[in-house]
Amino acid sequence: AYRVSKILTTSWTDEDVPSIEVAARELEAYCSDLIADRRRSPKDDFISEYVASVDQDANLSAMEAIMQLVSIVIGGTDTTRAAIVIQTGLLLERADLWEALRKDENLIVPAVAEALRVEPAVASIPRLVVRDIELDQHFIASGSVLLLSTMSALRDPEAFPDPERFDLYRERPRWHPVYGDGPHRCLGQALAQLELEEALRALVGSRHRLLPTGQQLNVHGHAGIRQVDELEARWT
Ligand code: HEM
Incomplete structure (x- = not known):
């Protein structure tokens, strides 16, 4: 796989x-x-x-x-694997947020959602064009395959004010756009949410403390499933 x-x-x-x-x-x-x-x-x-x-x-x-x-x-393979590393890296980089999560389990759900927005594990959704489209002086012929950038949409300032800021308290749409839309919206969303939330809960809930090693989080790619480099962390 x-x-x-x-x-x-x-x-x-x-x-x-x-x-x-x-x-x-x-x-x-x-x-x-x-x-x-x-x-x-x-x-x-x-x-x-x-x-x-x-x-x-x-x-x-x-x-x-x-x-x-x-x-x-x-x-169900590389998506959640990458997302767990990414959310851990993003939160460890922000010591105040990691501390807040250790104190308040209610922040786990928004932390997972915000990590998926800031550095999504999947960056686009594929669509087949079924009729000719003219858009912003570009012509897209029927039959073309398009990759629509959810990665860009997730930083749209009209939908997410101050989009560069990692904000646990921002207002969110009911359905997270990272999972696509329409009849082909991600089939595994509920399972993915559980995996990501349980992984985070286990890491922040441990009696040992997870600490960053200063190694940078590296996420590659801007379409399809993204790749993440191995990220080292240590327990106290
Ligand atoms: C963080 C985790 C995940 C993300 C960000 C993600 C994202 C996506 C996206 C963007 C699509 C395309 C949706 C569209 O075309 O509108 C998709 C489709 C799909 N995903 Fe996920 N996914 C994740 C986890 C999973 C898991 C855990 C499973 C299964 C165990 C899964 C199974 C599928 C399947 C089967 C489709 C195709 C649905 C169809 O074409 O009808 N995904 N996913």
């Missing part, structure tokens, strides 16, 4: 394509085997329920049924 998800970042080169393709075929085979296994012997789990509803509705081809699972695996 980690090798495949590289294709959704901005950091791959032509040389990476063969190994990404091999990994994509391995992941496809893995998901296909899972589907076959649960069809043979259903268990009390998500995939068995999924297979049963695919078979009942019969509106997906075999490959589409596999690809839905592939996209859940990829969607």
Whole structure:
């Protein structure tokens, strides 16, 4: 999954394509085997329920049924992994906020939301253009693929006044734009929120204190899933 998800970042080169393709075929085979296994012997789990509803509705081809699972695996892999490192780094850089979180658990939810706004783990949403569009003297032909920059939208001063400021107390839209919009809005949002909030709660709630080492947080990429360098921290 980690090798495949590289294709959704901005950091791959032509040389990476063969190994990404091999990994994509391995992941496809893995998901296909899972589907076959649960069809043979259903268990009390998500995939068995999924297979049963695919078979009942019969509106997906075999490959589409596999690809839905592939996209859940990829969607749930590098996104939260990067987001946990990013939110930890952003908050450790701000010692006063880290201290405030240690004292008040109610700040965990806004801290996760604000970290996702300031340095999102996913920077854009993909859309297929279905009719010709003229926008700001540019022509976008029907059939083009667009990456709409949520990273830019998340710093829009009209939506988020003083957007460069990391502010736990700012007003937020009910639905965080980092997860996209419309029928294809992130399927894993609820799970992602839980993972990010629980990770932060565990780190700030520890009786040991997590401290930055002075190493800078480095997040790369401005489209698709972003990449983050390893970040060192130490416990007292
Ligand atoms: C911080 C974590 C995450 C972020 C920022 C994120 C962001 C996004 C974005 C921007 C999209 C595109 C939405 C659109 O086109 O409007 C998306 C789609 C998707 N995400 Fe996530 N995601 C995260 C975690 C997860 C997790 C944990 C899972 C699954 C376990 C997941 C599964 C998916 C799937 C399956 C789609 C495709 C939905 C579709 O096309 O209908 N994501 N995500």
